[in-house]
Amino acid sequence: MTRPEAFRRALLRHFDETRRDLPWRTARTPYRVLVSEFMLQQTRAQTAAPYYARWLRRFPGWSALADASRDDVLLAWKGLGYYARAANLHRTAVVVRERHGGCLPRDPSVLKTLPGVGEYTAGAVASIAFGACVPAVDGNVRRVLSRLMDAPRPSPSELRVEAARLLDPKRPGDFNEALMELGATVCTPRSPRCGVCPVADCCRALAAGTVAERPALRPKRPVRHVAYAVAVAVDGQGRTLVVRRPEKGLLAGMWEFPSAEIADSGSGGAIEAAARARLAGLGVGGEGAMSGRRCRPSVRLVPVRHAFTHMQATYHPVVLPCTTRNLAAVAKSGLVVRVDELAGLALPVAQQKIGEQLATMLAGGGGEGSV
Ligand code: SF4
Structure with missing residues (x-):
């Protein structure tokens, strides 16, 4: 079993040295963190980056977003796809203003009651914006953990348990971002770069020669x-x-x-x-x-x-x-x-x-x- 301390050290050192310069990693506020997390659902960082900058110019905070018309919100999101995210973000701004005094709740279980905020987004926002010690398992993290555990189809609860076990209690937000970033840049779906992976020593799939089979592909749904x-x-x-x-x-x-x-x-x-x-x-x-x-x-x-x-x-x-x-x-x-x-x-x-x-x-x- 992977030792958490060694894993955290190796992962965070690599993150500190190589983290990508992304616009949502500067001047962070809970609002900005939530906006970026909504945009990054189903969307690559490079694609989301220009939209994020434009969005902040148009809607710099909760009030500006809550006051906006639905058409303005959808227009600002135009081209990014999955428009339900924009509508949910808009509704969330109204809820934050009307029920939470204009402040995003810190508690992940309360965050999950906001429109469009699920288990992953609540974990990411709580850890990154508020330093809460909760895991955040997105598609990238699922793939990385599946390979580290050498598990073909780990269940959501198994993934959360393993992510929580490895999580660094001193830097939970950085840790979650580092794991996602590892999945996006090193432990990629088709060509993982195991030769430069900072946690290769902890990877069971690498040791077993099963990297290409982890995670096992889900049967494709007919289109x-x-x-x-x-x-x-x-x-x-x-x-x-x-x-x-x-x-x-x-x-x-x-x-x-x-x-x-x-x-x-x-x-x-x-x-x-x-x-x-x-x-x-x-x-x-x-x-x-x-x-x-x-x-x-x-x-x-x-x-x-x-x-x-x-x-x-x-x-x-x-x-x-x-x-x-x-x-x-x-x-x-x-x-x-x-x-x-x-x-x-x-x-x-x-x-x-x-x-x-x-x-x-x-x-x-x-x-x-x-x-
Ligand atoms: S060693 Fe390879 S498969 Fe294992 S976590 Fe690193 S990049 Fe992924």
Whole structure:
């Protein structure tokens, strides 16, 4: 069994000498630690870094974030993905202000009651922001511990017990970060650099020659394929309609072109029919003549594919001409905006790509062809 003292010494010495210069490692406050932990869920440090800097300029503390509109919050998160994190962070700011006097709770069990804060985030924040002696097991730490223990599929409770046993009570926050950093930079999934690993002497998988098999791969879940007909209504002034997604679930609260799920093998005619039916459901008649000259009627744009963690979505956009009066009539169920204003909305990546195609088409090019 790995001796904790030797392990801590080797790990923290390596961390002190090699730690990456990341923006959330300076001027730490509980707010900043929580923001960075939300951003780092499912996202690499290099990707999150510019978003973190922009976020702090836009929302420097709890009050600024709690006061912000949902659209402002989603817009600041735009491009980072997994938008539920932004919504949860926003809700957390409100809860911190209203129920905790503007101070993040220190107790991990109370932290876990905040929106979007689970076991890992509570441990990371409590240890890094407040020096609490609690472990934090994320995906990187799971992999490192699985190899150190030479355990193919350690359970969450086994991982927590081992992480707590190794944890340095004098520097719990640094220790947790050091273990995560080891997983991100040395004990990587496919090519672990055991030759330079500071804790190689403690690694059972290395001794047993089983590093490549630890942790054992989880059986892959089958990926669901879903197709959508997307109604891109455009009036003669180059304005289009977007609607708000439901408050819960995938891409909650973001804007999108109206869409309807269709059979994966939908023909061009079926796609347009579904898109028109969706618009009709919103009260927009799609048959009105275009009053402008720049947009051909009923044009299919290039399909856009997007991979979510649990499904592969294909969006089939169809540009449908509408009169200005049609669009104005539905302003209550959605938002009527000029195409160049789409960039200022919290649109998911796939919807942004549709908007870009539309802008190109209105400028005089693009489109797959008339339906
Ligand atoms: S020796 Fe290799 S497998 Fe073991 S912890 Fe270090 S990098 Fe990971």
